[in-house]
Amino acid sequence: MxxxxxxxxxxxxxxxxxxxxxxxxxxxxxxxxxxxxxxxxxxxxxxxxxxxxxxxxxxxxxxxxxxxxxxxxxxxxxxxxxxxxxxxxxxxxxxxxxxxxxxxxxxxxxxxxxxxxxxxxxxxxxxxxxxxxxxxxxxxxxxxxxxxxxxxxxxxxxxxxxxxxxxxxxxxxxxxxxxxxxxxxxxxxxxxxxxxxxxxxxxxxxxxxxxxxxxxxxxxxxxxxxxxxxxxxxxxxxxxxxxxxxxxxxxxxxxxxxxxxxxxxxxxxxxxxxxxxxxxxxxxxxxxxxxxxxxxxxxxxxxxxxxxxxxxxxxxxxxxxxxxxxxxxxxDAAPDVADPPQPRPLPAHGPASVRLEAVDYRHAEAPVLIGATLDIPAGAKVVLVGASGAGKSTVVDLLHRHFDPQGGRVTLAGLDLRDLALADLRRAVAVMGQEVVLFPGSIADSIRLGAPEADDAAVERAARAAQLGPLLDRLPQGLDTPVGEAGALFSGGERQRMALARCLLLDPAVLVLDEPTSALDAETAAALAAEIDRLFADRTRIVVSHRPDMLTGADAVWELRDGRFRPLPQPVRESA
Ligand SMILES: Nc1ncnc2c1ncn2[C@@H]1O[C@H](COP(=O)(O)OP(=O)(O)OP(=O)(O)O)[C@@H](O)[C@H]1O
Ligand SMILES: [Mg+2]
Missing domain, CATH: 1.20.1560.10 (ABC transporter type 1, transmembrane domain)
Structure with a gap:
């Protein structure tokens, strides 16, 4: 390559x-x-x-x-x-x-x-x-x-x-x-x-x-x-x-x-x-x-x-x-990624396509992706599955440019990620990772992390869309409840939904979710999946998940195995 x-x-x-x-x-x-x-x-x-x-x-x-x-x-x-x-x-x-x-x-x-x-x-x-x-x-x-x-x-x-x-x-x-x-x-x-x-x-x-x-x-x-x-x-x-x-x-x-x-x-x-x-x-x-x-x-x-x-x-x-x-x-430790000298502007708001073109990636010497190719049209919902350690989170990290592929390229709206300003990329693509980190301050502060300008109503909307409604109604201080060090006060599922609300508030062109419902019960997970599909119907969605709730309404399901993506049979579309 x-x-x-x-x-x-x-x-x-x-x-x-x-x-x-x-x-x-x-x-x-x-x-x-x-x-x-x-x-x-x-x-x-x-x-x-x-x-x-x-x-x-x-x-x-x-x-x-x-x-x-x-x-x-x-x-x-x-x-x-x-x-x-x-x-x-x-x-x-x-x-x-x-x-x-x-x-x-x-x-x-x-x-x-x-x-x-x-x-x-x-x-x-x-x-x-x-x-x-x-x-x-x-x-x-x-x-x-x-x-x-x-x-x-x-x-x-x-x-x-x-x-x-x-x-x-x-x-x-x-x-x-x-x-x-x-x-x-x-x-x-x-x-x-x-x-x-x-x-x-x-x-x-x-x-x-x-x-x-x-x-x-x-x-x-x-x-x-x-x-x-x-x-x-x-x-x-x-x-x-x-x-x-x-x-x-x-x-x-x-x-x-x-x-x-x-x-x-x-x-x-x-x-x-x-x-x-x-x-x-x-x-x-x-x-x-x-x-x-x-x-x-x-x-x-x-x-x-x-x-x-x-x-x-x-x-x-x-x-x-x-x-x-x-x-x-x-x-002297140089960043692995940096803004290009002349960043190219992303097209204004709206869905954007995402492509991996013959991407090679290895951590240290262990190859994770070997000529991986994946084409996600603008506005599509794509589910990625794969065994533990297959490299799904690595793909998610590549999409946010935490590191660059050693071969091939990743594009957003047809533009090589390396030609975009990091801030533009990370504003357009919201990633909810596997590890949820909340910051000290109120729940609202934690949700507002990527969009400090968002008003209270928008924060509330995002929180409710992320199925935080019942929790907020139970807490006397609602959104102003302090999160505490590392969010230790809340359950794993609650923290996961707060992190999701943070992504929703960004109103991104591409939403990337790495196991977004792993800590949720079937009912909450299904409600959340339906809510995401409703709110982001016109946006590109990339979901790493094994849960059947997340497969509903997917335009394609890809399995990552041996460093490449292979299509899995199309799931039944329920919406039609
Ligand atoms: N910083 C790193 N240094 C070396 N190897 C790494 C590093 N991060 C991940 N790996 C390895 O790369 C491979 C892919 O990891 P990745 O986290 O992408 O898997 P995954 O598909 O997300 O797995 P899971 O379903 O368990 O989350 C694994 O074998 C992992 O051990
Ligand atoms: Mg992972």
Whole structure:
């Protein structure tokens, strides 16, 4: 089945360099750069205030206390209070605009990845665990945010404090400054060594955390099955095992992180002690003032923090790189289907023909359809039957273009589905799948999913056509009754009818129903079939069903067997 590959070839995933990754992160930060610049400016102010304090202390000791100047003592103390109030106000404001900006960046990033996830096909979700995706959407994006917003601000702040403190230290005593910095090269060497270990441990822990989330998502969404098969103990044990693995990795990472921070800290205290010994001797000899030494050690204390945060900053960068990689893995998953560059318009409302022309489809390596051909004229009702696993749901998925056939083509109103805009296709063809999913909100919200503009009367009509009347009359809140998580409040048949109402409301050109009455009793099923036939008499209907109710009034019945459609004898038409 040679098909010209050019227009419909799947798109290859782009490879991303580190630069591309950083550019991606930056594209979310860029819109907030004015706010971030304001934050940087206020932190400059904060740095100035912070650096002024030790100098005031020096003046207090040397000039006011030792100089015996009471007026200066009072003035300087009052100045200190004023500076304290100012710096509190500035940091409160700073925090507020910072949280606001970083929250917005976080939501924008997560929104982008989520939007991409919504374009991916069932094939992607068959490969990925939900918990893993959750941990990437949550933990990894948080890590990227810390890198993109916090790290640059922390770096700027550290550079400012460090430069300021070092300048003032040099002013106070250059030799003492050189002594204080003597241990720096050893710290750098140590950090260079510890860095790959941090990398490895970070990725291991992130993967573990994804495993735990996956487990929880799966276990909780199948509580009933777990209970029914008395698998509670096994599940608890499995979580226990995962917990132990996670704890091991967590401890390892924490210890590495701790060492990466503590060892340089140790070097710092040695430096501090040296300064006290040498500086103290200088004070005793009269070569340095007492206030000078107090101020110098205060500046040294202030410089150690930023020095360590600068040295440690690359660790945040490493962590962020791991997270960026993990998020890019999602973004690089190309959708199996995409809108064509120039979509062709569907003919305006009305029935449309559906054709499968020599369609080949295989999942992984297993062939499901082999040159399958099916011609459904506009307005016809066609029933598809076939053994379980024959590929009926696969045909339904092809009609909605969740994936494309590997050979042949599927057409709607004579147009290749790959030439239509996905939104047009999915508006014109309503599919009710085998698995019913309702969304949180009211019954009306769930029915309105595909047609948000529909008014209450239309929703009510669709619901009653789907045989929901008796249920709605029984519920005090009627259509406004909340559905609850995953529609757990309603029976299988009720949920099936809600999903059907959702399709009916779309008023589609083609209605595709995959086992629409499997959960209904014979009487309700017959009423539903009659109602669908009445409402959609002029529309194309494709029904996957083994129930005799659904066969009534069919224009053709096809059996899917060995990858092809074969006609079955025409059923008796009752209507005539
Ligand atoms: N994502 C997938 N990956 C691999 N194989 C798949 C996938 N989805 C379906 N299959 C396989 O493709 C075949 C056709 O599946 P399909 O769901 O279309 O059958 P069906 O006719 O709808 O069956 P049923 O009547 O039980 O609903 C089956 O053998 C199934 O195991
Ligand atoms: Mg099926």
């Amino acid at each position: 040679a098909v010209a590959p050019s227009p419909h070839a799947p798109r290859a995933a782009p490879a991303r360099s580190t630069r591309d990754q950083v550019r991606w992160a930056w594209s979310f930060v860029a819109p907030h750069r004015t706010t971030l610049a304001a934050i940087a400016l206020t932190s400059l102010l904060g740095v100035g205030i912070g650096l002024a304090q030790p100098w005031i202390t020096k003046l207090l000791i040397d000039d006011a206390l030792l100089g015996g100047d009471l007026r200066l003592l009072v003035m300087l103390s009052a100045g200190m209070v004023g500076i304290g109030i100012l710096s509190t106000a500035v940091s409160a404001w700073n925090r507020w605009i910072y949280i606001r900006a970083s929250g917005r960046i976080l939501f924008a990033m997560r929104g982008r990845v989520h939007a991409h996830l919504l374009t991916l096909s069932p094939r992607f979700y068959a490969r990925w665990k939900t918990g893993d995706l959750l941990s990437r959407l949550d933990g990894d994006i948080g890590e990227i945010l810390r890198f993109a917003v916090d790290a640059p601000l922390a770096a700027l702040n550290a550079v400012l404090v460090l430069t300021g403190a070092l300048t003032l230290m040099l002013l106070l005593d250059p030799w003492l400054t050189a002594l204080a910095l003597a241990l720096l090269p050893a710290q750098l060497l140590f950090l260079k060594w510890v860095r790959p270990i941090v990398d490895r441990r970070t990725r291991a822990l992130r993967e573990r955390s994804g495993e735990v989330s996956s487990f929880l998502v799966r276990s909780l969404s199948a509580v009933k099955v777990v209970q029914a098969f008395r698998a509670e103990r096994a599940e608890t044990k499995r979580l226990d095992g995962l917990g132990h693995g996670y704890l091991d990795d967590l401890l390892r990472l924490q210890m590495v992180n701790f060492a990466a921070g503590a060892v340089p800290g140790l070097f710092g205290s040695v430096g501090n002690a040296l300064v006290f010994v040498v500086g103290g001797m200088m004070v005793l000899n009269g070569a340095f003032t007492l206030g000078g030494l107090v101020a110098f050690t205060a500046y040294l204390g202030r410089a150690t923090g930023p020095m360590q945060s600068l040295l440690g900053l690359w660790m945040a960068v490493r962590r962020a790189r791991v997270s960026l990689d993990r998020v890019m893995e999602i973004l």
